[in-house]
Amino acid sequence: MSSQDIPEKNLPAEQGHAHGAVGTVEGDPFADPGMPPHEHRIQDIDERAAKRSERVVALLFTVSMLATIGFIASYVAIPHDKSIYLFPLGHISAQNFALGVTLGVALFTIGAGAVHWARTLMSDVEIADERHAIEAPAEVSEKVKADFRLGAEESQLGRRKLIRNTMFGALALVPLSGVVLLRDLGPLPEEKLRHTIWRKGKLLVNMNTDEPLRPSDVAVGSLTFAKPEGLEEHDHDFQNEIAKAALMIVRLQPDDIKDKRELEWSHEGIVAYSKICTHVGCPISLYEQQTHHVLCPCHQSTFDLSDGARVIFGPAGHALPQLRIGVNDEGYLEALGDFEEPVGPAFWERG
Amino acid sequence: MSTSTTTDSRSRGKAPAGERIADWADGRLGIYSLAKANMRKIFPDHWSFMLGEICMYSFIIIILTGVYLTLFFHPSMNEVEYHGSYVPLQGQLMSEAFNSTLHISFEVRGGLLIRQIHHWAALIFIAGMFVHMMRVFFTGAFRKPREINWLFGFLLLVLGMFTGFTGYSLPDDLLSGTGVRFTQGAILSVPIVGTYISMFLFGGEFPGGDFVARFYSIHILLLPGIMLGLMVAHLILVFYHKHTQFAGPGKTNTNVVGMPLLPVYMAKAGGFFFLVFGVIALIAGIASINPIWALGPYRPDQVSTGAQPDWYMGFAEGLVRAMPGWEINFWGHTLVLGVFIPLVLFGLLLGVIAVYPFIESWVTGDKREHHILDRPRNAPTRTAFGVAWATAYLVGLLGGGNDIIATHFHMSLNAVTWFVRIAFFVGPVVAFIITKRICLGLQRRDKEKVLHGRESGIIKRLPHGEFIEVHEPLSQEQLHTLTAHEQYKPAEIGPTVDENGVERKVKRSEKLRAKLSESYYGEDSQIAKPTAEEYREITSGHGHH
Numbered sequence: 012m013s014s015q016d017i018p019e020k021n022l023p024a025e026q027g028h029a030h031g032a033v034g035t036v037e038g039d040p041f042a043d044p045g046m047p048p049h050e051h052r053i054q055d056i057d058e059r060a061a062k063r064s065e066r067v068v069a070l071l072f073t074v075s076m077l078a079t080i081g082f083i084a085s086y087v088a089i090p091h092d093k094s095i096y097l098f099p100l101g102h103i104s105a106q107n108f109a110l111g112v113t114l115g116v117a118l119f120t121i122g123a124g125a126v127h128w129a130r131t132l133m134s135d136v137e138i139a140d141e142r143h144a145i146e147a148p149a150e151v152s153e154k155v156k157a158d159f160r161l162g163a164e165e166s167q168l169g170r171r172k173l174i175r176n177t178m179f180g181a182l183a184l185v186p187l188s189g190v191v192l193l194r195d196l197g198p199l200p201e202e203k204l205r206h207t208i209w210r211k212g213k214l215l216v217n218m219n220t221d222e223p224l225r226p227s228d229v230a231v232g233s234l235t236f237a238k239p240e241g242l243e244e245h246d247h248d249f250q251n252e253i254a255k256a257a258l259m260i261v262r263l264q265p266d267d268i269k270d271k272r273e274l275e276w277s278h279e280g281i282v283a284y285s286k287i288c289t290h291v292g293c294p295i296s297l298y299e300q301q302t303h304h305v306l307c308p309c310h311q312s313t314f315d316l317s318d319g320a321r322v323i324f325g326p327a328g329h330a331l332p333q334l335r336i337g338v339n340d341e342g343y344l345e346a347l348g349d350f351e352e353p354v355g356p357a358f359w360e361r362g
Numbered sequence: 363m364s365t366s367t368t369t370d371s372r373s374r375g376k377a378p379a380g381e382r383i384a385d386w387a388d389g390r391l392g393i394y395s396l397a398k399a400n401m402r403k404i405f406p407d408h409w410s411f412m413l414g415e416i417c418m419y420s421f422i423i424i425i426l427t428g429v430y431l432t433l434f435f436h437p438s439m440n441e442v443e444y445h446g447s448y449v450p451l452q453g454q455l456m457s458e459a460f461n462s463t464l465h466i467s468f469e470v471r472g473g474l475l476i477r478q479i480h481h482w483a484a485l486i487f488i489a490g491m492f493v494h495m496m497r498v499f500f501t502g503a504f505r506k507p508r509e510i511n512w513l514f515g516f517l518l519l520v521l522g523m524f525t526g527f528t529g530y531s532l533p534d535d536l537l538s539g540t541g542v543r544f545t546q547g548a549i550l551s552v553p554i555v556g557t558y559i560s561m562f563l564f565g566g567e568f569p570g571g572d573f574v575a576r577f578y579s580i581h582i583l584l585l586p587g588i589m590l591g592l593m594v595a596h597l598i599l600v601f602y603h604k605h606t607q608f609a610g611p612g613k614t615n616t617n618v619v620g621m622p623l624l625p626v627y628m629a630k631a632g633g634f635f636f637l638v639f640g641v642i643a644l645i646a647g648i649a650s651i652n653p654i655w656a657l658g659p660y661r662p663d664q665v666s667t668g669a670q671p672d673w674y675m676g677f678a679e680g681l682v683r684a685m686p687g688w689e690i691n692f693w694g695h696t697l698v699l700g701v702f703i704p705l706v707l708f709g710l711l712l713g714v715i716a717v718y719p720f721i722e723s724w725v726t727g728d729k730r731e732h733h734i735l736d737r738p739r740n741a742p743t744r745t746a747f748g749v750a751w752a753t754a755y756l757v758g759l760l761g762g763g764n765d766i767i768a769t770h771f772h773m774s775l776n777a778v779t780w781f782v783r784i785a786f787f788v789g790p791v792v793a794f795i796i797t798k799r800i801c802l803g804l805q806r807r808d809k810e811k812v813l814h815g816r817e818s819g820i821i822k823r824l825p826h827g828e829f830i831e832v833h834e835p836l837s838q839e840q841l842h843t844l845t846a847h848e849q850y851k852p853a854e855i856g857p858t859v860d861e862n863g864v865e866r867k868v869k870r871s872e873k874l875r876a877k878l879s880e881s882y883y884g885e886d887s888q889i890a891k892p893t894a895e896e897y898r899e900i901t902s903g904h905g906h907h
């Protein structure tokens with residue numbers, strides 16, 4: 012078959028010769044016709060259109076200048092605590108709004124001007140550039156390899172094994188100093204994750220009122236957050252300690268408590284559990300009175316406080332640790348010891 | 363001697379100042395040789411090539427605004443009492459970091475704007491990298507010689523995510539602190555070394571007094587420094603390899619068709635920087651982001667509901683939420699699979715991105731350079747794989763907002779979680795199958811178009827009364843464009859008996875490769891493109907109505 016078989020009208024006028032770049036297979040109907048001829052834009056032909064483009068670009072640049080002046084004026088003139096109401100954004104800072112908009116406009120119009128200029132006035136003739144293979148020609152790569160072999164030989168590295176081995180040894184060891192230096196980034200874990208500051212006799216202090224709790228302060232259906240007596244917000248290690256010691260306290264009907272140990276560790280139906288989720292450590296904050304379920308807002312692990320705080324939903328892997336509580340001589344709730352197991356997320360040494 | 367005098371007299375004479383400076387610099391830096399190769403370098407034009415530019419520009423914007431923030435931000439966790447102008451927080455204890463962020467937001471004029479530009483630009487930066495990466499993936503631009511640049515891009519994405527994470531942890535507010543706690547909990551789940559890493563990272567127990575300062579140097583120096591290097595290397599390679607282009611008339615694997623760097627590309631790309639910066643500044647002026655004053659300072663025993671990380675971490679969040687709480691206790695140890703598996707999955711899903719180009723080139727066995735882009739439909743298996751990956755990612759992202767979805771659409775959280783669990787496995791498979799079919803359908807349509815022309819929408823009545831739609835034949839340009847792609851043949855295992863009649867062992871990897879190759883390029887995975895013979899037969903016969 013030859014190109015004669017292709018209907019005349021399907022043949023492009025100057026097949027394959029338009030820009031002469033591409034050789035076509037004889038008669039291939041899918042051959043590359045070469046780059047299409049350049050089409051003129053209105054600005055290329057009509058100077059008035061080109062002038063219009065010029066004015067648009069200049070206008071955009073001028074708007075930018077004005078916006079910059081507006082930016083400086085807003086910076087100086089608008090009080091930084093003034094808030095305005097802007098539908099649908101609501102109340103927003105007037106200064107932030109003015110600065111953002113003026114800066115945005117000042118920048119955007121420069122960009123818009125440049126792009127408009129490029130699209131309408133700069134030459135849009137497409138040009139073809141040649142590519143060259145990335146890899147070096149064979150003789151170059153041969154030369155490089157020969158050079159390398161020569162260099163390697165001259166160094167005698169391959170021949171003098173003793174030098175080579177000791178050098179590798181030295182280079183391998185020297186970074187160790189750097190690793191050793193990292194040792195003081197922090198202490199070893201030891202037993203730190205196993206203990207909190209709860210001790211026998213420490214009172215349960217209401218987080219909100221800062222007063223020690225009495226059993227009568229804990230109503231049925233309410234969720235109370237507590238911290239150990241003596242831990243104050245101003246304390247140096249408050250954050251670290253509260254991250255482990257935070258408690259949540261609820262009162263259940265003793266009959267509703269399904270777990271035997273839970274009942275033993277409670278006082279008149281008042282139970283104290285770690286507030287720190289056993290999943291990855293968010294504080295638990297939501298309590299459902301009817302079901303006695305608490306929910307962690309981070310990943311929705313749900314624990315049943317009437318049944319040993321076991322996990323009934325979500326990604327947490329084990330129950331919340333319970334703190335054993337009682338009442339001291341003066342009638343305040345007190346801890347009867349530390350948690351028996353580590354609080355918070357599980358870890359390798361937890362066991 | 364004589365030559366130097368003539369040049370001197372020339373430059374002292376009429377040459378404009380700019381040229382004289384350039385001459386001076388050339389004598390010391392050799393800039394003319396550099397400019398010769400690059401000043402009129404050709405860049406092809408396609409909207410999707412701007413995605414990479416968005417990333418580059420937002421990175422520059424981030425650095426500019428970040429440096430400004432360092433002038434006011436105090437990376438310290440020392441406890442102070444708030445006395446600034448935001449009334450609701452007055453008298454509260456907070457870290458200096460949080461205090462100084464409030465100061466930037468309320469007392470430094472324009473400080474809030476710069477903070478918001480920094481944060482918005484960070485979100486756009488990472489979103490831009492994702493989309494840019496998808497462009498490169500679906501068009502096959504990662505093939506030889508660009509695999510290393512793909513890796514650079516991949517590293518930029520991962521480092522960008524970590525830089526973003528360390529950044530939004532800096533203000534030490536309730537939301538970001540919760541995110542840091544999450545990270546610490548996840549670190550604890552790592553077998554054997556978890557507790558040690560946690561202690562070393564936080565300088566002791568969580569939260570300790572060190573992490574803001576440590577994150578700070580990681581955030582403003584270490585990671586951006588590495589990223590700057592990678593980005594420069596990335597761009598040098600783009601220059602060196604020259605840009606890819608889509609098939610079309612006059613475009614071949616050995617040329618690059620487009621417009622020169624000076625002036626068109628420079629004006630467009632330079633202008634585009636201002637467009638991106640302008641849009642981000644506008645967004646930052648209008649839309650508030652991370653209003654830390656509404657959240658309050660971090661306290662490990664407090665939490666805001668609906669805690670959500672920045673979007674690019676939402677996927678990891680989703681994996682963690684959907685995972686059942688498996689924990690295995692043995693010999694006094696705990697394997698926290700419920701947290702550790704999502705952590706590993708997160709790494710694996712990202713890792714797949716890094717190695718994909720090498721897998722594909724192994725399957726094809728193709729060692730040639732590729733500068734002509736694939737249309738996604740012409741690489742159905744790759745495209746389907748990419749969509750499957752994106753589906754898994756989106757399911758994860760969805761899972762990260764399971765509580766929001768549940769409350770918003772009045773569904774049970776349980777149901778949403780189960781949906782995520784199932785969809786994470788089923789979704790990608792379904793997406794794979796559907797995408798492949800769509801690609802094949804589009805290939806068929808292309809073939810149809812090539813052989814029978816384009817439907818013109820004109821209905822004609824034939825003499826014997828039948829109605830037909832007139833098909834217009836395609837132009838030579840279109841014919842070429844639609845048939846320019848190459849089609850691989852599935853790799854075969856080859857003779858299992860060598861020339862001496864001795865049976866050779868077929869390696870497992872060889873079998874696997876043949877299998878994969880079949881699924882990539884077998885009969886069910888591509889529509890054979892029209893041949894010249896088919897075309898001639900049809901067009902010469904009844905082809906033209």
Ligand code: HEM
Binds near residue numbers: 424463526531581
């Ligand atoms: C390369 C990518 C970077 C990303 C993705 C990124 C992202 C972020 C984000 C999301 C924040 C939180 C802002 C907020 O409060 O809402 C932040 C804070 C900050 N970033 Fe960056 N950043 C990057 C690079 C840099 C660089 C290069 C610098 C400085 C040279 C810097 C300096 C800061 C400072 C000082 C803060 C804390 C101040 C504040 O939160 O108001 N960042 N960063």
Ligand code: FES
Binds near residue numbers: 288289290293308325
């Ligand atoms: S931290 Fe509580 S569910 Fe994840």
